[in-house]
Amino acid sequence: MAKQHIKLTVNGKAHEALVEPRLLLIHFLREELGLTGAHIGCETSHCGACTVDLDGRSVKSCTVFAVQADGAEILTVEGMATADGLHPIQAAFIEAHGLQCGFCTPGMIMRSHRLLQENPDPTETEIRLGLSGNLCRCTGYQNIVKAVRDAANTLNATSSTASEAAE
Numbered sequence: 001m002a003k004q005h006i007k008l009t010v011n012g013k014a015h016e017a018l019v020e021p022r023l024l025l026i027h028f029l030r031e032e033l034g035l036t037g038a039h040i041g042c043e044t045s046h047c048g049a050c051t052v053d054l055d056g057r058s059v060k061s062c063t064v065f066a067v068q069a070d071g072a073e074i075l076t077v078e079g080m081a082t083a084d085g086l087h088p089i090q091a092a093f094i095e096a097h098g099l100q101c102g103f104c105t106p107g108m109i110m111r112s113h114r115l116l117q118e119n120p121d122p123t124e125t126e127i128r129l130g131l132s133g134n135l136c137r138c139t140g141y142q143n144i145v146k147a148v149r150d151a152a153n154t155l156n157a158t159s160s161t162a163s164e165a166a167e
């Protein structure tokens with residue numbers, strides 16, 4: 001089938017490509033852009049290891065065709081850290097031992113990021129519900145939930161300090 005031209009922004013950088021209509025977004029990210037942070041665990045929309053942010057929504061990138069992302073803004077785990085260091089969610093996963101093998105971690109971090117954007121002060125139940133589409137085979141989830149809660153505290157403290165400084 002004829003390739004289609006797509007334009008999209010990934011981690012703040014504009015990209016254009018010719019892609020086959022059947023190419024999945026996860027394969028486009030990993031194989032065409034070399035962004036291998038999003039992992040492929042199942043390709044059947046169960047594990048969540050491939051989760052990225054697409055126009056402000058969490059998507060499992062094995063369920064999206066690259067052509068469907070035409071015109072979109074995408075954030076992957078590679079776009080989370082800044083020149084100042086790791087994103088507070090990434091730091092909290094390390095501090096709270098929210099990972100073991102790390103295979104689920106990029107998806108967990110991207111899903112947690114969206115969850116905290118939508119609900120900056122989630123309860124444990126809300127965190128568990130919010131992450132229910134992401135599977136982890138190692139940690140038993142306890143430390144992942146703790147990491148997200150710790151990250152919420154850090155982010156909320158940072159934003160209240162910033163708003164006090166602006167007053």
Ligand code: FES
Pocket residue numbers: 039040041042043044045046047048049050051060061062063
């Ligand atoms: S690889 Fe996409 S949900 Fe498992």
Ligand code: FES
Pocket residue numbers: 098099100101102103104105135136137138139
């Ligand atoms: S840390 Fe191994 S799958 Fe989650």
